[in-house]
Structures are given as structure tokens and as C-alpha cells.
Amino acid sequence: MKNRQVLKVFNKTIKEIMPSIYLWLFIGAIASALNTLLTIMIPKLLIDAVMKKVTISYLLKMLLVIGVSKYVLLETNKWIVIKQNNQKGILNQRTMKRFAKKITAIDYSYLEDPDILDLKERATFAVQSYGALEVIVNSMIKFLTAVFTLVGISGIIIQFNYLFLLIIFVLSALSLVFSYRIVIETQKSTQLVIPINRKYNYYVGQCLNGSQQNDFRIYNMSDMMVDKIADLNMESMRWFDKLYIKIANILSIQSLLNHLTQFVTFTYGAIRVLSTQFGTKITIGEFTLLVGASQQFSTAFMFAVESYFKFIESLNYLEPFAQFMALPESEEKHGEIVPESFETLEFHNISFSYPKSEKKILNNISFSIHKGEKISIVGLNNAGKSTIVKLICRFYRPDEGEILYNGRNIEEYDYDEYMKILAVVFQDYKLFPFTIRENIVAGRTNVSDEEIWQVLEETNIKAAICELPKGLDTYLDKHIHEDGTDFSGGQRQKLAIARSVVKQGELVILDEPTAALDPLAESEIYEDFHRLVRGRTAIFISHRMSSSVFCDKILLLQDGEIKAFDSHTNLMKQNNLYSELFTTQAKNYQLQII
Amino acid sequence: MKNRQVLKVFNKTIKEIMPSIYLWLFIGAIASALNTLLTIMIPKLLIDAVMKKVTISYLLKMLLVIGVSKYVLLETNKWIVIKQNNQKGILNQRTMKRFAKKITAIDYSYLEDPDILDLKERATFAVQSYGALEVIVNSMIKFLTAVFTLVGISGIIIQFNYLFLLIIFVLSALSLVFSYRIVIETQKSTQLVIPINRKYNYYVGQCLNGSQQNDFRIYNMSDMMVDKIADLNMESMRWFDKLYIKIANILSIQSLLNHLTQFVTFTYGAIRVLSTQFGTKITIGEFTLLVGASQQFSTAFMFAVESYFKFIESLNYLEPFAQFMALPESEEKHGEIVPESFETLEFHNISFSYPKSEKKILNNISFSIHKGEKISIVGLNNAGKSTIVKLICRFYRPDEGEILYNGRNIEEYDYDEYMKILAVVFQDYKLFPFTIRENIVAGRTNVSDEEIWQVLEETNIKAAICELPKGLDTYLDKHIHEDGTDFSGGQRQKLAIARSVVKQGELVILDEPTAALDPLAESEIYEDFHRLVRGRTAIFISHRMSSSVFCDKILLLQDGEIKAFDSHTNLMKQNNLYSELFTTQAKNYQLQII
Known part of the structure; x- marks a missing residue:
């Protein structure tokens, strides 16, 4: 699947279960960008005022106005984040429900197909552990915020000089090229390390698994296993060390570019303060504004790029989920005739x-x-x-x-x-972690207690259930229900048989x-x-x-x-x-x- | 175990496998703090110079000096981070190795004890998924960096006024009280949600597990399961929504405090520029320095607190690991007599x-x-x-x-x-994902191929192995070795028997x-x-x-x-x-x- 198709699946999912998320995403990004712009403006306003030697009461009034407007923006932003958190929670919940439903609905043959099981594992990782949907939404928010901030800052900088804006932009874009190099190098190394890590995790799993420990001890396997783990770990570490150094070198170049941007900004700003060489003189307040804007420009540019990469990465993670959700379902192949009594x-x-x-x-x-x-x-x-x-x-x-x-x-x-x-x-x-009644009645409605008890008597398990304080309403699993019960293998089989009898197939x-x-x-x-x-x-x-x-x-x-x-x-x-x-x-x- | 004891185990682990980590942690924190201090100083130096109307060539020289020293600091810092990454990698690797070794060494009875198995699960989560050791090291680095930064900034602020420093400190400390409230509220909610999440994860696991799907389908269990999942999810979301709102309210107060700090700083700074009410007049450059220092003080204070909480949290996570590593080992109970031939x-x-x-x-x-x-x-x-x-x-x-x-x-x-x-x-x-030879020879050295083949012939499995291109060196697992082989149940049992025969017990x-x-x-x-x-x-x-x-x-x-x-x-x-x-x-x- 291409990213575009994954994005379509994502978009379809959002539209079906939580379309309002897009609206809040947009509002949140604007509020956040406004807040950043205000933060850049404050020192300029203050310094200009102070330089004009205003009265202290005027200054306090000004500070009050700035403080209140910033507070309003922050508060707004916070309630938007609460709303977004709630939306993300619901989004995750509904997605998991859809996923669980899908698993019970796909063609059974898929569930014994190693490729599909692998796909299911990766899809599970994507939506459960990695939280791909949330990551996508988050990266969208960050990207939009960064873009809106960039637009606002560009508006500020262009009032000084459009050429200066162009230089800052070019330097940031150059830095982006190196960011891209890091992504590529990381991907390359990760690809190389995947087979090593796969083995590593498998061996660690074997080692951590208690059920193998009898043979481990009798056949003295533990040293061999631990050595293999250490070797594999060493091997993957060698790759990562190489990667770290490559990344460090690239970061070093980026840091140079960053310093160059700062140098250009400070120099340009200082010259504007000291002389009319590049235009009318500016105040120290404006100098501060220019420096702040230039720094925020680089930061916002980096944020935009990072969140875009994160967005693409999370789409890649979501791919197996999208593929899994596209599998055909068993019921799609059915006819509609209601079967008559068995002949x-x-x-x-x-x-x-x-x-x-x-x-x-x-x-x-x-x-x-x-x-x-x-x-x-x-x-x-x-x-x-x-x-x-x-x-x-x-x-x-x-x-x-x-x-x-x-x-x-x-x-x-x-x-x-x-x-x-x-x-x-x-x-x-399999019996399920429900009550005994729920397990036995499974798939039928309106089964009387009488009928259940009769079947339980016929399967010779009635006595054991009568002994339980909660009887039929006892949970069949101590693991998650403290007042549950753990039946023996034989008793469980009798329950499974009782279930098949109650079903009256x-x-x-x-x-x-x-x-x-x-x-x-x-x-x-x-x-x-x-x-x-x-x-x-x-x-x-x-x-x-x-x-x-x-x-x-x-x-x-x-x-x-x-x-x-x-x-x-x-x-x-x-x-x-x-x-x-x-x-x-x-x-x-x-x-x-x- | 108390935190102090966990810390002791951590400290012992570090000292045994990577004592130099502490040194690099210290050096890294100092370099990072110096970098922050320099960043605060730069605008002051520039503005002061510009206000004095220095020549552009002097300005450029100054910028160059600042740029070079910042570059040197950043470069140093980066190489320290590379070193630290490498150390953390080795630390993780050696810890996993110790953990794996410990599992194969503890008293076997522990491996069938549900409490110990639970402990093992939590220890595995701590070191493998959560990466507790790395988190501890990272939070130590952050904490030290924040403390060093605070010391430096306090040095700057105290040159303006020690009372002002005190006020900033009190406001930050007040904010800390609210941070602590957030931690407490989060813990309380998490405690409440744990049993719900446990059930949720269990049911999701059941749903995602392919092997249950036959009974799911025949007994029409899927709707029931999916509904239970949705209910549990709703329940935990209700808690989290309550928590989000509580946190938002606390953050709102913190934000007020934050604004108060800013307000005090700007007002104090502006008054110092405009009048001699609180001391000698300061320059605009010094005003900028004061504002920057005050902001960085709050930030560093927050970082110090956050990293401390993270440190405590990760110690909590590490606790099961520390407990597990303290379990007695089988060999501790042994005698030393070498047994003679069986009578x-x-x-x-x-x-x-x-x-x-x-x-x-x-x-x-x-x-x-x-x-x-x-x-x-x-x-x-x-x-x-x-x-x-x-x-x-x-x-x-x-x-x-x-x-x-x-x-x-x-x-x-x-x-x-x-x-x-x-x-x-x-x-x-259990057979292991090693080669056939490694599986069979297990625990013995110097077993000749002749002897192996003879046993394999006697266990009627020789022919099947002869057919494999790599013979005895074939891996017993297709899952991680592509040229491996998957034997049938009967063949695997024959290999297990061959292993027991070669062992000559x-x-x-x-x-x-x-x-x-x-x-x-x-x-x-x-x-x-x-x-x-x-x-x-x-x-x-x-x-x-x-x-x-x-x-x-x-x-x-x-x-x-x-x-x-x-x-x-x-x-x-x-x-x-x-x-x-x-x-x-x-x-x-x-x-x-x-």
C-alpha cells in the first residue's frame, strides 16, 4: 500500500468515527501559533517603551494588557488540548473496537496464514503499542502549528527586509537537507538491524520464558543462549554506534548552519541599529524582535519538517493496520438460505x-x-x-x-x-473469561436456568458448580476476576461439552x-x-x-x-x-x- | 523494597558493569549547563556593544568569538552524548545478559510460583520495554544539568539583587507544589484505572488472539467480547477525562504563577532601567540578561523537578527487577561432592x-x-x-x-x-532454535559426528536429517533462520529422545x-x-x-x-x-x- 492509500484509510476512519477532530486540530494550531507570535512581540514592546522612558504606571498597564491577552490565549489553548485528548481517547477506543470486530469477522483461513498473522501482529503493534492514530493526529497538530507560526513570523521579518527572509529561509532549507540525510541513514541502519533484532528478541524471549527452564537446566543450555544474546546485541550495537557517529557528523554540519543563521541575524540586526546601510535605523526593541523572530523561524521550520517526517513514519506504521482492515470478511461470502433440520x-x-x-x-x-x-x-x-x-x-x-x-x-x-x-x-x-453461565449459554438467548442445570448434571459437573458461592455467575478466570474460579482440565472439558450441548446444534x-x-x-x-x-x-x-x-x-x-x-x-x-x-x-x- | 534499596541495586549494577557512566554524566551536565549560560549572555553582550555604537568590524570580531566558543561547547556536548549513547547501549546489553543469566540460575521452584512469574513479567517490562536503566541515567543527566544551570543563573541574578532571586525562587517553588499535585492526582487515577486496564488488556488479548477464533465463531462470542472491551474502555476513559480536567485546572494555576514571575521580572527590570529606586540604573543589555536569566531559571527549576520525579518513577519501575535479581540461586544450595556411578x-x-x-x-x-x-x-x-x-x-x-x-x-x-x-x-x-547438532550435543563437549549419527539412526531420525542440505548444521527453526527446518511433532520428539541418549545420563x-x-x-x-x-x-x-x-x-x-x-x-x-x-x-x- 502506498502512503496515499493509507492516508485514505486513516481519513475514512476519522470521518466515520470522529470527524470533528479535524476542526479542533485547526483551531488548536491557530491558538498555539498566536501564542508564539505574542511571545516574540513582548520584549520589543517592553524595550521600546522603556527606551522612551515611559512612566512606571503606563508600563504596568501595558504589562497587564499583554499578560491578560497571553493568559487568555494559554487558557484557550489548554481547553483545546483537553478536548483533543478526549477526542484522541475516543478515537483510539473506537479504532480498537473496530479492529477487534474485524479480527472476529475476517475469513478464518487468514488466521492460520503466517503472513496474515504477521500482518495482524504488526497492525496490533501499530494501533496498540505505537498508537499510530494518535501519533498521526499529534503530528498533524504540530505540523499545522508550525506552518501557521512560520506564516506569522514571515510577516514580521518581511517588514524588515524580504531578502533577509529569503536568506533565513535558504539556510533553514539547507539544514532540512541534512535532516533528511539523518532520516535516510537511520532507516538504512534500522533495515540492517531488523534481522539481528528479530533474532535477539526471539532468543531473549526464549530465555525469559519460564516454561523452557527445565530443559535449560538438565541440558545446560543457558550459557549458550546467553552468549548468543550477547553476540547479537553486540552486533546490533556496532551498527548503532556507526549510526550515532554518522548522525553526530551531520548534526555538526547542521549546528554550523544554525550558527551561520544566528551570525547573519545578529550582524544584519546590529548593522541596522548602527547604520543606514541596509535601510532606515531600527530601535533596540526592533533588533530584539528581529533576533527573536529569526530564532523562532528556524525552530518552527524544524518543527514543521520533524512533524512531517513523523507523519510519514506513522503512516508507514499504520500501513499494516490499513491492509488488515481491508481483508475480506467471512460473511461477505455467504448465501441467504436458512438451513432446515439436518438430513x-x-x-x-x-x-x-x-x-x-x-x-x-x-x-x-x-x-x-x-x-x-x-x-x-x-x-x-x-x-x-x-x-x-x-x-x-x-x-x-x-x-x-x-x-x-x-x-x-x-x-x-x-x-x-x-x-x-x-x-x-x-x-x-477455549473457554472465555466470562461467567460460567455466559460461557455455556454462548450464542443462544433465553436459556432457562433449569435447562442449564440439567445439562450440567448430565455432564457430571453440576456438583462442582453448586459448591461455588456464586454458582453459575462465577467468573471462569481467577486471573482477572478475583472471585473467579480455576477449574481443572477435566472440568473445563466438561464445561466445553456442556456448552456444545446447550447450543443444541x-x-x-x-x-x-x-x-x-x-x-x-x-x-x-x-x-x-x-x-x-x-x-x-x-x-x-x-x-x-x-x-x-x-x-x-x-x-x-x-x-x-x-x-x-x-x-x-x-x-x-x-x-x-x-x-x-x-x-x-x-x-x-x-x-x-x- | 524501598527506593533507597532499589537505588543501591542500581548503583551496584552500574559500578559492576559500567562505572565510567557517572563520570560522563557529570561532564555532560556541566557542558550542557555552560551552553545554556552562554546562550543567555549573548544578547546582553551584543546589545551593550550596539548601544555603545561600536564599529562593525569590532562587532564582527565579537560575534566570531562568541560563535566559536558556542560551537566548541556544542561540539563537546555532542561527543559526550555519543559517548553516553554508547554507554547506555552497553549498559542495557549487559543488564539484559545478567537478567537472562539470573532467570536460568534462580531456584526452579520460583518459575512455577505465580507471584515470582508476575515479578519476572514486571522486571522484563522494566528493563526491556520501559528501559528503566536508561531512563534513570537520562533523568540523572537532566537533573544534574538543571542543577548546574540553576547555580549559574543564580550567580547572574544575584548580581542584580538577592531579594529578586528569592522571589523568583519562591514563585518557582510554589509552582513545584502544584506539579507535585499533578503527580499525585495522576498516580491516584492510574491506581484506579489499573484493574480496569488489566481486564481491558486481557480481553483485547483474547480478541486479538487468533487461536480462539474457532470457538468465537461457532459460539458467536465476538459481540459479547467486543462489547466488554468497549465498556471497559469507556470506564477507563471516564477516569482519564476527570484526570485531564483536574490537571488542566492545576496547570491553569501554574500558568498564572508563571505569568506572575514574568510580570515581576519585567516590572523589576523596567524599573531598574528607568529609575534608581531599587539600585543603580541598568542598561538595556542587562535588562535583556535579567529577563533571559529569569526565564531560564523557571525552566531549569521545572526541569530539575520533572527529572527528579522521573528518577523516582523509574526507580519504582526498577523495583521488581531489583527484587528479582535478589532471588536466591539454585547453585547456592549445592554441596560439592561429585556423584559416582548410579547404584x-x-x-x-x-x-x-x-x-x-x-x-x-x-x-x-x-x-x-x-x-x-x-x-x-x-x-x-x-x-x-x-x-x-x-x-x-x-x-x-x-x-x-x-x-x-x-x-x-x-x-x-x-x-x-x-x-x-x-x-x-x-x-x-523443548528444543531450541539452534542447529540440530547444538540441540543434540547440548551440555556435552567433544561428541563425535559418528556418535551423533549412530544415536540418530537408533532413534529413526537419521534419514530425515540426511535429506537436509546442511545436515546436522541445519537450524531447527524456520522462524528466525531462513534455511532452517520445521520438523513434525513426532520428529521433534525423536530429536528430544536423541538428545537424552547423547547426554549419557x-x-x-x-x-x-x-x-x-x-x-x-x-x-x-x-x-x-x-x-x-x-x-x-x-x-x-x-x-x-x-x-x-x-x-x-x-x-x-x-x-x-x-x-x-x-x-x-x-x-x-x-x-x-x-x-x-x-x-x-x-x-x-x-x-x-x-
Whole structure:
């Protein structure tokens, strides 16, 4: 994206959520510039008055007038800043809300795409840590203030001599060239240091991460890690030292230019006081005004340039955010049909590769599931078992073929309505830091307490919740809610299952959530689940081969293809991967029991 | 920790790793203060000269002298800043190195203590994100510069009138009282907003986290989450708006005080020019000097106060770092005996609770393991299986009882030497972003390629590594090494096992690393491992009950106690948890096969 496009996104965002920000930005800049101009004028007024030997009472009156007008300006300016702070707060808040909403709305496939995840990280950094929107607004304010100040000061200086203004301008512009050099050198060094810093941060992260410390200690890795960190740090420091020296040299030239400007100003001013060589004599007050104006000219010029560079820099930071906000959303691809009660789900010649991967994870597979059937999907690691679930959930679209729900392509259904059919317990299911009730009721309205308690009883978790003083209204996270509760892994899985039951989706999917449970807890959950699924259609994925014994049919996946789709009894009669897997796990148990 | 103690830690750190920083800090402050004083003097010198109607050539000479001396000062100052930047870089680098080293050296138990982990997080924030050390150094530089400037300016003003200096001082001090009010109000509001922000950041984190998006979508959680975020943001904004207005009101009073100072200065100066009421008449040049000095006095006073507050604030930030660096280290508790070849390992009446937990995870357990035995530890979730491993690894110390290695308490052995005995594959084993060779050789020197390849062949991973163009020198992480490789879960586990084999520890421990593998990969790894362990002593922990069939003895843990320590055959003859667990897992396999 070019800066212009990023600016468009920024402008659109401002216009949609806080258009008045531009008005206040303008008013604030004018008030601030006026204040600076008044500050330059004061010494001149005073010195001129004193030189004319005015009375002290006249002087005091004058000082009072100046003081009051300056006070009014400062006060105005301050209330403008309060208003601006408030606006920036709201702007940030609304932007974060939009960003959060966007993340939950984009095509799911993006969330497993490393490039998009990287983009999301950079966008998060831009709006959360760097505060790009605020930085842009701030640099706009500074730029406008500097420009208005420059205009006012030019008005003052030109009354002395337009050629002098031109010289001051040329000297400032020359200095600008060197400022630009600094920006370029800094960018160049930063680019060089980025890969080093990336490694550095990664290693530091590893070192700071407590969860690695067991292997660190047993395998004595810490010295190696600390040395690598020190080496990388040294390497990036070498670059920065070089940069500092380059910058120092440039600054030295700029400082020379700065002194030249001062020298020219003082000389020109003094000559104007002492002689008529360059025009009529000026008073000491005017001399002071000229010197003050010239200094402020350089300062304002530098501010204008700096804030412009900052503006461009912040646009660069905002770029990933703008790109992210432009990603297409899941709902954009939906149809509008409301799905009817579950009858069949069919995979028709489905092929699928993950984005940016060449491996065909599913290769022309077809099968159908009918109402009330219990299906187990079996295969080696990475055989594509979870991929089938993701395709059913419309997280990804198949590359080829169609998935039909009741004979109609699932994409023709309204996205939200289709989601209502599905009750899924994912392998990496997540509960949220809400109350137990909010977690369980998720996505449904008007669920009675009775219904919730019944499901909790059926999932064998009622007793544990009854013990909690706040019952269903207990928060599921001690981390941010002090009166929250921390359930064990088994209890959390039961809650996740309860959630899927309360949802009343007609197609129930259980993707091996029992990996870390002991045999008793595992067996309990499977038995509960089979009971809870009742008459509904269900798909199971598990590495515990034993769980497929209960199912009507087993879908055997191998090398992206369906090797079999049959009952346990039939599959065990043949020599196939399923019987091999089953026998491998079973043999140790048999050894003893037969 | 009190600020004084934190300052002591800071001072000690500086003295140990970069004592010269103090010298440069001092020199830099003096040069910077001199530069400010010269800037105040210049207009006076010029105006006085011009008023005396000197010749232009004299004026030019004077300007040249002033210009050159200012240039020299600025140049000096710049090179000091370069030096200081370099020093700050090195300071940061060495501090990070110390911090990383400390994390790998503290008592392991700290790394599972939520309070210490929180401390570590805050310490990391302090030194990495906030850059507390640099902030402290910077605020010291600013403070010293301001103090030196104040001294110089006071010297100038006192030549006019010491009473005037006193008035300026009192007005600045009054302003300081209000600055302090701002700090207090800000702290109060921040304290109030902290819990809100904590929740806010947590929810935003949840929203931004891609891995939660499947449940977000299926259970339609996104609106709820986004609303919670918006509510929390609103809440904290309400506080900040209140704060902004309070601050604005205080600033308004400060601004009045500021104007009062200006008014007093201008009036006093003008009266001195116009009359002899307060002393001998002064020149316009001296008037300019007085005004400039008074303005710089206020500015320097503000700088001194601000940098002092910043200094205190950064000490507060540094506090968790200082606390963390003061934690005791594992090695501090070691003996010095070098352990001999493995004969026995005995648990003698060991009781253990995790720090800050009341639950006795192990309650008076005793058992011994003899050379060459293969032991399986079996129990429900949280029965204390992994705790036994952690105690053997000296990650924790038992609350009661002793662990004896060859009849001697393990704590009597030299820590590093004792670690050499252990070859552990943890449940959450980690490989590091180093080369394959560095990962495997970890902790040993002089391992021949031949030996490595042999182990890799035995762990069935040689072929996969041979395929890589860089072989053993391939980095194990594509994330930061472009020519790195990403191995699958099964392959990584094989490497972790290879690492434990190369280590040649005499006591091999395998803590259920196969949770997420398919039955074939799992079975392969167990078979490999049993073969690789050969004559060595070994402890296994696994939820796959079948793996205990191979072991000599099974240690059955229940409710923190040892219920049995016997062979599989003997245990299966009785009615106990082991036979129940085994039968539960086995029955589904039998159903079909018998």
C-alpha cells in the first residue's frame, strides 16, 4: 500500500468515527501559533517603551494588557488540548473496537496464514503499542502549528527586509537537507538491524520464558543462549554506534548552519541599529524582535519538517493496520438460505490444500453422513482429520468439489444460521473469561436456568458448580476476576461439552479433546458424551482407537484419501491401516488380559 | 523494597558493569549547563556593544568569538552524548545478559510460583520495554544539568539583587507544589484505572488472539467480547477525562504563577532601567540578561523537578527487577561432592506441597530404585507423578524427608555434576532454535559426528536429517533462520529422545511425551526408547497404561501416597486403581479382539 492509500484509510476512519477532530486540530494550531507570535512581540514592546522612558504606571498597564491577552490565549489553548485528548481517547477506543470486530469477522483461513498473522501482529503493534492514530493526529497538530507560526513570523521579518527572509529561509532549507540525510541513514541502519533484532528478541524471549527452564537446566543450555544474546546485541550495537557517529557528523554540519543563521541575524540586526546601510535605523526593541523572530523561524521550520517526517513514519506504521482492515470478511461470502433440520451432509469430490502449502491434504474425497449416524474419523497424524471439521465449519473453502447440507452447497446458506447447526468441541477448545453461565449459554438467548442445570448434571459437573458461592455467575478466570474460579482440565472439558450441548446444534463434532486426561477422566467424558449426543448426528476424532468401537461407521483417512468408510466389525476383518492401528494399541492390553 | 534499596541495586549494577557512566554524566551536565549560560549572555553582550555604537568590524570580531566558543561547547556536548549513547547501549546489553543469566540460575521452584512469574513479567517490562536503566541515567543527566544551570543563573541574578532571586525562587517553588499535585492526582487515577486496564488488556488479548477464533465463531462470542472491551474502555476513559480536567485546572494555576514571575521580572527590570529606586540604573543589555536569566531559571527549576520525579518513577519501575535479581540461586544450595556411578535412588518419607498451595501432593512416600530397573509411575491426573521427577531433578526440595542417591542426600552433590546423571525427556520438552547438532550435543563437549549419527539412526531420525542440505548444521527453526527446518511433532520428539541418549545420563526419565501422536508414531517411539535405554535405569510416566507392561515395577500413586510398588502381573491380580485403570483402557480393545 502506498502512503496515499493509507492516508485514505486513516481519513475514512476519522470521518466515520470522529470527524470533528479535524476542526479542533485547526483551531488548536491557530491558538498555539498566536501564542508564539505574542511571545516574540513582548520584549520589543517592553524595550521600546522603556527606551522612551515611559512612566512606571503606563508600563504596568501595558504589562497587564499583554499578560491578560497571553493568559487568555494559554487558557484557550489548554481547553483545546483537553478536548483533543478526549477526542484522541475516543478515537483510539473506537479504532480498537473496530479492529477487534474485524479480527472476529475476517475469513478464518487468514488466521492460520503466517503472513496474515504477521500482518495482524504488526497492525496490533501499530494501533496498540505505537498508537499510530494518535501519533498521526499529534503530528498533524504540530505540523499545522508550525506552518501557521512560520506564516506569522514571515510577516514580521518581511517588514524588515524580504531578502533577509529569503536568506533565513535558504539556510533553514539547507539544514532540512541534512535532516533528511539523518532520516535516510537511520532507516538504512534500522533495515540492517531488523534481522539481528528479530533474532535477539526471539532468543531473549526464549530465555525469559519460564516454561523452557527445565530443559535449560538438565541440558545446560543457558550459557549458550546467553552468549548468543550477547553476540547479537553486540552486533546490533556496532551498527548503532556507526549510526550515532554518522548522525553526530551531520548534526555538526547542521549546528554550523544554525550558527551561520544566528551570525547573519545578529550582524544584519546590529548593522541596522548602527547604520543606514541596509535601510532606515531600527530601535533596540526592533533588533530584539528581529533576533527573536529569526530564532523562532528556524525552530518552527524544524518543527514543521520533524512533524512531517513523523507523519510519514506513522503512516508507514499504520500501513499494516490499513491492509488488515481491508481483508475480506467471512460473511461477505455467504448465501441467504436458512438451513432446515439436518438430513444429510455430503462431501463431493473434495480436494483441499492449505493456503501457501503445496501438499494436498484432502484429495478428491467423497462421503455422506445421514441423520442420527455416529461417525469416527481415523488416520495418522496430519491425515486431514481436523481439516474435514474445518471445512464443515466453513473456516476454509474446498479447492475443488462441494460440501452439501441437505443436498445444497453449504455456502448457499446464511453464515450465522448455518453456524447454529454446529455444536463443536474443538481439539483446542477455549473457554472465555466470562461467567460460567455466559460461557455455556454462548450464542443462544433465553436459556432457562433449569435447562442449564440439567445439562450440567448430565455432564457430571453440576456438583462442582453448586459448591461455588456464586454458582453459575462465577467468573471462569481467577486471573482477572478475583472471585473467579480455576477449574481443572477435566472440568473445563466438561464445561466445553456442556456448552456444545446447550447450543443444541444438530451436528455434533468432538475433535479429540481428551489428550491430557487420565484413563478414568477420559473414559468418563467419552461415556458422557455418547449419552449426551443422544439422537443427534455426531462426528468423533480421537487417537484412542477404542473410542471408534462405539461408532456406526469409521472414516479411514490415509494420504488424503478415504481408504474405508465402514463399521468397526467390518474394518477389523480386513488388513488395513485401521486394523493395524487398533491392534497396535490393543496388543499391550491383551498381552495381559487374555 | 524501598527506593533507597532499589537505588543501591542500581548503583551496584552500574559500578559492576559500567562505572565510567557517572563520570560522563557529570561532564555532560556541566557542558550542557555552560551552553545554556552562554546562550543567555549573548544578547546582553551584543546589545551593550550596539548601544555603545561600536564599529562593525569590532562587532564582527565579537560575534566570531562568541560563535566559536558556542560551537566548541556544542561540539563537546555532542561527543559526550555519543559517548553516553554508547554507554547506555552497553549498559542495557549487559543488564539484559545478567537478567537472562539470573532467570536460568534462580531456584526452579520460583518459575512455577505465580507471584515470582508476575515479578519476572514486571522486571522484563522494566528493563526491556520501559528501559528503566536508561531512563534513570537520562533523568540523572537532566537533573544534574538543571542543577548546574540553576547555580549559574543564580550567580547572574544575584548580581542584580538577592531579594529578586528569592522571589523568583519562591514563585518557582510554589509552582513545584502544584506539579507535585499533578503527580499525585495522576498516580491516584492510574491506581484506579489499573484493574480496569488489566481486564481491558486481557480481553483485547483474547480478541486479538487468533487461536480462539474457532470457538468465537461457532459460539458467536465476538459481540459479547467486543462489547466488554468497549465498556471497559469507556470506564477507563471516564477516569482519564476527570484526570485531564483536574490537571488542566492545576496547570491553569501554574500558568498564572508563571505569568506572575514574568510580570515581576519585567516590572523589576523596567524599573531598574528607568529609575534608581531599587539600585543603580541598568542598561538595556542587562535588562535583556535579567529577563533571559529569569526565564531560564523557571525552566531549569521545572526541569530539575520533572527529572527528579522521573528518577523516582523509574526507580519504582526498577523495583521488581531489583527484587528479582535478589532471588536466591539454585547453585547456592549445592554441596560439592561429585556423584559416582548410579547404584540406587531412594525416596525416604518424602512429603511435598507446591509453594503457596495447601494440598499435600506427596504425603510421606518412600521407595527405592536400583541399578538397571525400569519403573513406571502410574496415577490419575495430578497424582504427583511429574512432581517426583521434579524432585529428582532438584527443581524443588522436599518439605520433609530425604532423597538419597547412592545412599547420600542429593543436595550434598555438586549441582552441575548431579545434573549430568540425569537424562530427562520432559512432558513439555523443548528444543531450541539452534542447529540440530547444538540441540543434540547440548551440555556435552567433544561428541563425535559418528556418535551423533549412530544415536540418530537408533532413534529413526537419521534419514530425515540426511535429506537436509546442511545436515546436522541445519537450524531447527524456520522462524528466525531462513534455511532452517520445521520438523513434525513426532520428529521433534525423536530429536528430544536423541538428545537424552547423547547426554549419557545414567538415570533416564521419560515423562509422557507422546500425548499428541498417532498410535503408530507413539508405539514406534516407545519401542525405540525401550531399546535405547538398554542397561540404564529408567523411569516412565504415561497415561497409556499399556506402556507399563514392559516395566519391571509399577509405582502406583493415589492421593499423594504409594498404593503399590510391584510388577504388572502382581498388580493385575488384585483389585486396585492400577487394574481398574488398565481394564478401563483395555476393555474397548478387548471387546472386539477376544
